[in-house]
Amino acid sequence: MAKLSKPTVLPQTTVRTRRAYFDFKYGQLHVRTAFPGTGGFDEQVTLICLHSREGSSRSFARFLPEIAVERSVYAPDLPGFGESDPAPSATFADGARAVLDLTGDLRLRQVDVLGVGFGAAVALELAESRPDLVRRLVLQGTPPMDRVPPVIRSRTGSGERHWDPGVLLAARIAELPGAAADPFDADAPALATQISAFLNN
Secondary structure (H helix, E strand, C coil), X not given: CCCCCCCCCCCXXXXXXXXXXXXXXXXXXXXXXXXXXXXXXXXXXEEEEECCCCCCHHHHCCHHXXXXXXXXXXXXXXXXXXXCCCXXXXXXXXXXXXXXXXXXXXXXXXXXXXXECHHHHHHHHHHHXXXXXXXXXXXXXXXXXXXXCCCCCCCCXXXXXXXXXHHHCCCCCCCCCCCCCCHHHHCHHHHHHHHHHHHHC
């Protein structure tokens, strides 16, 4: 009787998560990172995750391992939040400058950026100042922008700032799954699936 061959078992790709500090203009930036277990092969464009005014990089603790299966991900504590040193003022521009310092240290030529609330405003500021660097934006809870629809957002934004409509020329709106107050914690797997599909398209 012929022996049945054992089924082929594919190696598991384990996401590696770390925390680190990077220098920026006004001190040190605390950053949570997550990397695919492939050692960097077949990665997609690096994703930067920016938290809300009420949060820190900890907001993405459950989300990072879900989204980092095929791309490197960095979630900084913006200046003056979490464990990062403060900038002179907690403005969108100061946040964008800190993220630029981070991408410079990492020698990244192109990034996708996910922003929530205050972080979404920082992401827009970054995209406006460096359109060559920012490839795609995923925004949740952004300020209202009459002429600039965000790429992916919830419909709970408030604020006064308006951005140049050219920043999001090919934008589209998609509702995020679930109705949790903190979807990046409660709905991390579903969000990672939807956002990855958008970024990879």
